[in-house]
Amino acid sequence: MDGEEENVGPFRRTSTRTRRMATRMASALASSDNRAQAALARLEALESDNAGVEVVDLNDDEYGSTDEEDPVLMQKKQSKIMKRKTRQGKALEKRAARSFMDVLQETEPFIRSAMVEAHATPATPFSPPTGLHKYIAIFLVVLSWILVHKWSLRKQKGPRSWPVIGATVEQLRNYHRMHDWLVEYLSKHRTVTVDMPWTSYTYIADPVNVEHVLKTNFTNYPKGDVYRSYMDVLLGDGIFNADGELWRKQRKTASFEFASKNLRDFSAIVFREYSLKLSGILSQASKAGKVVDMQELYMRMTLDSICKVGFGVEIGTLSPDLPENSFAQAFDAANIIVTLRFIDPLWRLKRFFHVGSEALLEQSIKLVDEFTYSVIRRRKAEIVEARASGKQEKIKHDILSRFIELGETGEDGGGLGDDKSLRDVVLNFVIAGRDTTATTLSWFTYMAMSHPDVAEKLRRELCAFEAERAHEEGVALVPCGPDADDKSFAARVAQFASLLNYDSLGKLVYLHACVTETLRLYPAVPQDPKGILEDDVLPDGTKVRAGGMVTYVPYSMGRMEYNWGADAASFRPERWINEDGAFRNASPFKFTAFQAGPRICLGKDSAYLQMKMALAILCRFYRFQLLEGHPVEYRMMTILSMAHGLKLRVSRAV
Structure with missing residues (x-):
């Protein structure tokens, strides 16, 4: 035998x-x-x-x-x-x-x-x-x-699954490094199934499967009830959490605003303003030899920017004294906890008894709501005051104001004008305009420090751009050497910033490639789950069942050799530049940092505008050095933020 x-x-x-x-x-x-x-x-x-x-x-x-x-x-x-x-x-x-x-x-x-x-x-x-x-x-x-x-389970691709608990034990053991854990499986199998107690997750990294889910059979893969149940307390019925007609209404309104030239021009002004404020803080830190947390500063800059561009209010978190920001802290805590729900089988029980992480989530949401509803009340009061004074031109044309007007006139078809709906709009745009952009800026800065050859090549491009644009505009640049005083240095930075706008930033091809390469390896949204309405078969033959989840994984996709070649794990901006020196685009189903299909990110151009505006100024006039011994690891939340911030020393570079 x-x-x-x-x-x-x-x-x-x-x-x-x-x-x-x-x-x-x-x-x-x-x-x-x-x-x-x-x-x-x-x-x-x-x-x-x-x-x-x-x-x-x-x-x-x-x-x-x-x-x-x-x-x-x-x-x-x-x-x-x-x-x-x-x-x-x-x-x-x-x-x-x-x-x-x-x-x-x-x-x-x-x-x-x-x-x-x-x-x-x-x-x-x-x-x-x-x-x-x-x-x-x-x-x-x-x-x-x-x-x-x-x-x-003899043919299942993925972690070992046990009766009742599925792969929960292995997933919890690897929770702190889940994105890299998925990379290990997806590099062997382009599609991986992970069973959980009440559902099953199918993770995909093959562009063919991604296109099927995000475009070809889009209607079969909504956000779904499971995802909404996890995220509802934070995102409500906002655009990132909604499906069907409610999602279409919000997307139609938002797409109209993002396509507006007025909003684009206004955004460029705001992004320049707050980039210069950040430069001022870094200049003082350089002079004092202070250690700064760049991720925190980026979060403050992007929060101030989105509140002004999106909601027409100034909250001043990037003031020189860097005031405490209870909203940002509460928002981050809520983001972490709702992400934990995806693998915590006891979260509903904890919510019922108001204990543990769910008790903290309840407190955090209370602080988040206090800030959000105050923003809404302020905007409504300003609109009423402008109308009462007969000065309609004082009504700001930000995104929140547009939603308020649609709700008042009934143009939205109902459902968007009440304060709860507006609260959901605000928080969804905060996570889109603050967290994603600040996260990418943080990883970009880390990549630039880790690859000094890239940083130097980028600085040469920026210096050449400065000279060319100053010549075109007839600007006499303020002399600014290593020993320049604060006033001269600030004046030179402001001159350079004035040369930056939507069109001129398009000439900075290497900067655009560096930002895109950062997004390839460190996408702001590392994975994005979708629900399954009906049983389906993916193009690679994988069967998925109704009620389960399909998740495409941008973090893993950027590291797959079958997507990007043998150097997929390397940071190489040159892969985005063709033989003629022009930017080389990639399929949105392969480079998924901004999603693809009907849900492709509406704020893509706005995000690039803000990131390139800030980075052009910072990389032209500053050098960064990571604090010795500082750990750089991602935190498990819906956004790929750094768990310990990004602490570094900064020095002027003129």
């Missing part, structure tokens, strides 16, 4: 051991219960039948002697032998599975009867304890269930 088991696979070996255990238990029962005799006989017959299976031997006469000297002929014979063994093994696996299931079906009435008698029949001195029947029956049922479960 040893030779046979070696060639017929793990199920054959497992089922053989299981049948032997089942035979011994059935024998014990049969000694006192005639109804078990049939089951015992059937098990023994199955054991005897499989014991007599022919096993191919190398000395089998059909294949001749193994002493054959001709190596070519010998190789052919061995090949035939292995093929026959393989066919034999597969046949044995199928027969073993089929026979064992037949035995289970035959013994089911006996097991049920034994369980009943265990409760109803009193024990006698001449029979085994009635409880034994029950325990043996339960053991057989559980053992059979485990075997069938393992058999069903």
Whole structure:
């Protein structure tokens, strides 16, 4: 039997051991219960039948002697032998599975009867304890269930799945590095299935599958009820969490605003203003030799920017004294906790009892709502005041004002004008305009520090751009050497910033390539799950079931060699520049940092505008050095922010 088991696979070996255990238990029962005799006989017959299976031997006469000297002929014979063994093994696996299931079906009435008698029949001195029947029956049922479960998962690609809990244990063990954990699996299998207690996640990294989900069969993959249930407390019915008609209404309004030249020009002015404020803070830190947390500063800059561009209010978090920002802290805490819900099977229980992370989430959302509703009230009051004074021109044309007006006139078709809906609009645009942009800026700065050759090449492009643009505009640049005073330095920075606008920034090809390369390796949204309305088959043949989740993984996709070549893990901005020196685009289903299909990011151009505006100024006039020993790791939340911030020292570069 040893030779046979070696060639017929793990199920054959497992089922053989299981049948032997089942035979011994059935024998014990049969000694006192005639109804078990049939089951015992059937098990023994199955054991005897499989014991007599022919096993191919190398000395089998059909294949001749193994002493054959001709190596070519010998190789052919061995090949035939292995093929026959393989066919034999597969046949044995199928027969073993089929026979064992037949035995289970035959013994089911006996097991049920034994369980009943265990409760109803009193024990006698001449029979085994009635409880034994029950325990043996339960053991057989559980053992059979485990075997069938393992058999069903024999071809599954992904982490090992256990009954009831799925892959929860492995996922929790790797939670702090989940994105890299997925990279390891997706580099071997382009599609990976991860079972969880109440649902199943299918992770995809193949552009063909991504296009199918995000475009070809878009309607079958909404955000879904599961995702909404996790994120509802934070994002509500906002554009990132909505589906159907509500999503279409918000997208239509937002797309109209983002397409407006007025908004684009206004955004450029605001982004320049806050980039200069950030430059002033860095200049003082450089002079004082202070350590700064660039991620925190970027978060402040982008929050101030989105509040002014999106909601028409100034909140002043980037003031020189850097005031405490309770909203940002609460928003980040809420973001972390709702992300944890995706793998925490007890979050609903904790929410019900108001304990643990869910209690903290409730407190954080309260602070977030206080800030958000105050912004809404302020904008509504300003609109009312402008109308009362007859000065309609004072009504700001920001995104929030547009939604307020639509709600008042009924143009939105209902559902967007109440404060709760406006609150959801605000928070969704905050996460889009603050977190994603600040996160990308942080990773860009880290990449520039880690690749000094890239930083130097970028600085040369910026210096050449400055000279060319100053000549075009007839601007006499303020002399600014290493020993320049604060006033001269600030004036030179302001001059350079005045040369930056939407059109001129388009000339900075290498800067654009550096930002895009950062997004390839460190996408602001590292993974994006979708619900499944109906059963479907992905282009690679993977079956997905209704009620489950399909998640495309930008973080993993950017590191796959089958997407980007052998140097996929390397930071190389040159991959985005063609032979003519122009920017080279990639398929949005391969480079998914801004999504693709009907849900492609509306703020893509605005995000590039703000990032390039800030980085052009900072990379032209400053050098950064990471604080020695400072850990740079991502934090598990919906956005790929840095867990410990980005602490560094800054110095002027003129």
